[in-house]
Each structure stands twice: as structure tokens, then as C-alpha cells.
Amino acid sequence: MSPITRAPDTARAARRALHALGLWCALLPAAMAQGASCSAAASWPLWEQFVQRFMQADGRVIDHSTAQLHSTSEGQSYAMFFALVANDRTRFDKLWNWSIANLAGGDIGARLPAWQWGRKADASWGVVDANPASDANLWFAYALAEAGRAWREPRYTAQAQTLLAQVAIEEVADLPGLGPTLLPAASGFALRSPERRTWRLNPSYLPVPLLRAFERIDGQGPWKAVGISFRRMLEGTTPKGFAADWVAYEVPEGALRGTFARDPEKGDTGSYDAIRTYLWAGMTPTGDALAPVLRRRLGGMAEALRAAPMPPEKVQTTTGQREGQGPVGFSAALLPYLRTLGATAALKAQQERVRTQLLEPPPGGQPLYYDQVLGLFGTGWMDQRYQFLPSGRLQLRWEKACPQRSATTAP
Template sequence: MLKTGARSHPSRRVLLQHTLLLSALGWPALAGASPKPSAQRAGAWADWDTFAQRFLQPDGRVLANAQGQTHSEAQSYALMFALIANDRPRFKSILRWTEDNLCAGDVTTRLPAWLWGQQDDGQWGVLDSNAASDADVWIAYALIEAGRLWNVRRYRALGRSLAQRILAEETADLPGLGHTLLPGPVGFVVEAGQRWRLNPSYLPLQALRRLAAVAPAQTAAQWQSLLHSSQRVLIESAPRGFAPDWVLYAADQGFVPDHQGEQQALGAYNAIRVYLWAGMLAPQDPAHAPLLQALAPMVERVAALGYPPEMVDSVTGVVQGAGGGGFAAALLPLLQAAQATQALAAQQQYVADHPPQPDAYYGGCLMLWGQGWMQGRYRFAADGQLLVPWGDPA
């Protein structure tokens, strides 16, 4: 987590296809026409409302820690939750605050600063102007999908503009790996031309696949290379099936454990999202099966332990501590995808028995992602599109 430095109704045939798809995803069939977005108002997702009451200020800023600071990550997740909930007012306010305060008033001209809070002089503003690519990817994705689902041209344009800025400023061509997403524009080149620090949890393939699908034709090759490298990072950084928080890529060695970093090759509060994003991939996504296979050891370990590890050494597989209910919630989609029925039931009970503390922003986010998925509030199509029960098919 820490970073450095209004559509018309569809035809009957399309509606039927959409209904069958929703049924296949575990959603109840929709009788008659798809409900208009206004049929599901803000408040339809009680857990999101509770989260917003705890962490979201009226102006659209998410409080991410006890210091009252805000991360671009927090804003990106809140945008996604508001979109899933069909909560247009909150989406609008979250976006406005993000653009005004993290993007100097214009998301088309600069990447969002990753950290905002109280400065040394007592004023409130940007504390670190460096960007975080995971937040940027989810913000771009949320804008593009909000533009499609709500038929708001401005959102689509903003999302595409941000996606192109991500490609231009937060990627690099790594020898032997290709076009690769860096954690941010600055601070992740360990040794020029030789070594880079990467974060596997910053690579939600469904979101990247959607950004690639709407990108200009002239950048198609770069996006395809980025998708290829992202899958490699996810799999090759976890040779024993346990994702690290951070990993080094060396031009002459490939992926090597990041023993230089603070986490010493451990997988913990960053890595838990690798399993989350992987579990939510569409079964038709070409990366679905390879990732399930690569991460099978984590599924097996959770099944054996009965609880989610808080930390796992990605080199030795040694477990340290038990994660909270948020960690268990984040693992639910993967356990479901792996058809680990008993482990899934056990972790669902663990989630119920270990709710995050009321002030635990990150645990609350993981709960919304994981439980929202299990409740069938959203899915991702093979091309990365967001599928929601209230939305018309594309």
C-alpha cells in the first residue's frame, strides 16, 4: 500500500443474452427489461453505506488512517464501490475531490498524487506528489466503466486520458520482460538499466485488459506487451505460490526476492490483493487458469490452516500470524474460483467472526471487495468490462 518518492433499453435478444450471462454468474434472472439505473439507488448496498459513513467525508475525501490522511488508493476504491452501488452522487463527489486536490484541478494534465494530509505548517494538501499506479489504474477503469454504464461522455474521456498518461509515465520497457507497469513514475529504478522494484498487487489484469481494449490503436502493441508482462510478474514472482508484497526484476536474472525492501520478500498487506484480483478474473480470461494453478499453494495453505495468514515468506512459505476478517474476505473469490468448497465455507465463517474494527479503512475495503463479490454485486467480463445487475448490457 505504501508508495514511494442514460443508455436506451437493449433489444430482446441482447437482453436475453445478458440475462443468461447474469444467471451463469450466479445472479437471479432479470424479469422483463433490465432495471434502469435509477431503480437501484444509493443505499442499495448497506455495507457501502456503512463504509461511507465511517470514512467518506461529505466533500468526497476518504479518510484512510488515524492521521486523517488520504491516499489515491482510497479514492480509487471508493470510486469503484460507488459505481458498483450505482451511487452517482457519491461517485461525483469522490471524483471532484480527487481531481481538485490530487490532480491540481485537472486529471487530464497530471497523475493523482498518492498522499494528501496535514503538512508541517498546519495546512492541508499534497504530502507526496509521486503517483501510485495501482490507484491510477482503478481510477481510470472506474471512469471508463462509469462512462459506459451511466452514458457519461466526460467520464469516458477522462478515463481514457488517464489511461494514456499511465502508459506514458508509469511504464518502462524492461529487458527480457517488455513493457511493464511500474508502481509509480519515480523511485522504482533500483539500478539504472539493470534492476527495478515491482509490486504484483498493482496488476489487476481485468482492469488492465479493459484499459487496453479502449486504448488508441497506435498504443495497442504497448498495452498487449504490458498485459503479457503483468501476467509474468504475477506468476514468476511467486514461484512457490505465495505472492510477495514487492519483488525485484533484474535484467540478468529475472525475478529475485526483494531482500533490500522493508518487507524482506514477505507477502502481506499488499500481496493479499494478488489473490483478490486473481480470484475475480472471468473464467474465460486467458490468465484465469494459469493464475489459479500458480496460486494453488496459497489455497491449500489457507485450507490447512483454517485462517488467512497475515504474512507469508514468498521464498520459504513460512507463515507469520493470522490475518483479519478483511484478509479472509479478500481470499473468498479465489477459493470460490478454485472450487475449494470447505475452505470457502471456513473462511466465510472466519469473516463473520472477525469483522474489521470500525476505524480499519483497509480491512473495510477488503471486506467490500470480497463480500460484494460473494453477494453477486459485480463481476468482470473476459474483456474486463464491469458487470452489475442494474446495468444494461454493452
């Protein structure tokens, strides 16, 4: 990886000032603003840093902090979303082509992408865990659907529909008394004992804006019902206003409905998975039917930041007990959440931390992979590089700056 050259303080300050005023295109000649600058990738320094640190030339995203130097379907799908936000179609295609070839066996119509690829126990390279992760598959489908619209590419649209249909078949289950529910993967999360059936679920796997898009794209699919079960999961697992990493839904043998409980493996801890639940909640349009539920059920983190300057690394969701200090990525993930709740003081504190530790890190203080992913999501939304409309459609800043290149202006 080549080192990142930091711009002089004066130039960086000027860029921030121009960005805040929204004058990027206004400062360019009209021909450039409507021509080369619109067709080329949009300027997004944090995305370029991510590419230099974590993405190979062939489109593989690597988490260097893992022993297996692994790539995950989650990482590939997130990066595709960021490439779309950056109007970076060349890298979008590389990311997707690598994912098809290495995670889906070369045929996205035949199988869902494997979750994990990397160095295996015998030192060879390949799929380490073939189980498909549903959150990644939803992000793949969403990025493809929105890329198909924004870049007018029917192939992406068709692939998104293919993925959604497979997810509906393989990763959505009709749970007794709960209805159609998104499972974390195609297998391994439905348990059975002589006394009960148990399903392990992950609240962070289903961003509401993506759900709204899928309701529109696949009107005959299970997505509206999945939203209802998601609401019930939030209401049943957040007694102190905190999201858990994992939860369980237990149905006694012979019963027609069940109850939510602590996850049998992870307990009631909310940490590195759960931080995304607050992130997605903050990005959900305030007029969405689930927005007041999200604000009501996830208020614990805002309360925690009134008592401490930094978000906790771990929370016990049944008691509200907090421990440790979360990394800078947690602060970045909470920016949309705090902005939506109007928690001004906490928002300013987290923004300053993100600025000094993520956007302008000191020498030798480069952020880790997950921190930078959360930073791209959180700061990209705060900077209005993208927003989610009530329909689930993605509103992209570069589309607004280049209206003649937009596929549509309808919401």
C-alpha cells in the first residue's frame, strides 16, 4: 500500500470551507461542471483513502487486521455502495466482477455469494465459509438496483432482482407468530432442541431504507412483512434503549408463537454489530412509519452520550450497563443518529473526534478497516453525498450536480 500524502493545512481548510458552502461545481467552468467532472468519479478523499488501503486493483477488498487477510461479502457490497456514491463506475464493476468470480463461483444466478474468502488452513486461497450473509446480499442488491437506475444499466437491475429473489427463498423464513423474517444466513441460525425451536437474528442486518426500496422493486416479495417482524424484534429486544448484536426468537415445542430472548451464543451484548443499527436508524427518513419506533426504542445511546464523552464499546442491553470506549468508527456511525435526534452537544463532540482521528489522522494513526467503513457511511451521509428518500431511492449528490446525466428525477 502506498502512503497517503496529507494536504497542507491551508489547502485542507479551504477544501472544507468550499465543501460546506456547496460550491464545488460553481467554482468550475460550466463546461467542466457539466462535462468531465460529472462523468468522472466525484471527489471523495475518504473513499480514495479506503481504496488505497484496503482495495486491490482487481476489486478485492481486504481486511488486513484478520489472520486470514480475508475478504467478505459485506466488505465487497459496502464498497460497491461507496463506489456508486462516488460515481466511480470503474471500481464498482471491478468490485462486483471479483465478487461474482470468487464468492459466487462465477454465476450469480446459481448461488448467493459466500460470506468469507481468504487464506485457508492449508495456506491456499479461496472460500473459507460458503454460507451467504443476508446483510451483504441486501447491500449487493441495493447497490446494483440503484446503479442500474443512476447509470442506466439494465444488467445491474436484472442482477439485483435475481439476488432479491434468491434471498427471499433462502434467507427469509416464516417464523411462528412472527411471520416472514430475515435470517442472518441461509443455514446455521435455526436451532432445535426437544423443548424449543430457536432462531438467531441480527437487528443490524436490515436497514429500513433498503427495505423500502425492496418493497418497491419486488412488490410481490416478502419485504413488507419482513418490516413488520423487524419492528417487533426492536420492540422486544431493547428494554433499555440499546440494540443488541444478536438476539434469539424462541418458540416452545408445539406452540404457535414465541418470545424474544438473549442470544444463546453472544448473550445480550451490543457492540460492533449493533453500532450499525443506530447508523441505519439515523439515516431513515423522519417521515417513515418506522422512524418514530427507531427513535423510541434506540434512545439509550443518546442518553449514554449525555453522561460520557465517547460511546461505550459494549452495552448489556437488558441492564443498560456500559463498559469501555468504542473506537472512532462508533463515533462516525452515530453522527446521523445524533443529527436526527437533535442531540447537538453530543453530535459536536463526535464530529470533532471523527475529524481528528479519521478524516485528518495524525501520522501513524491510520484508522482500521471497520472504522473507515463506518466513517464512509456516517460522514458521507452527513456531507449529503447521499441521502435515502422515503421510497428507498438513493439521492446522490453527483446526480443533482449533473442533472442531464441522471436517469430520472422521480422520487
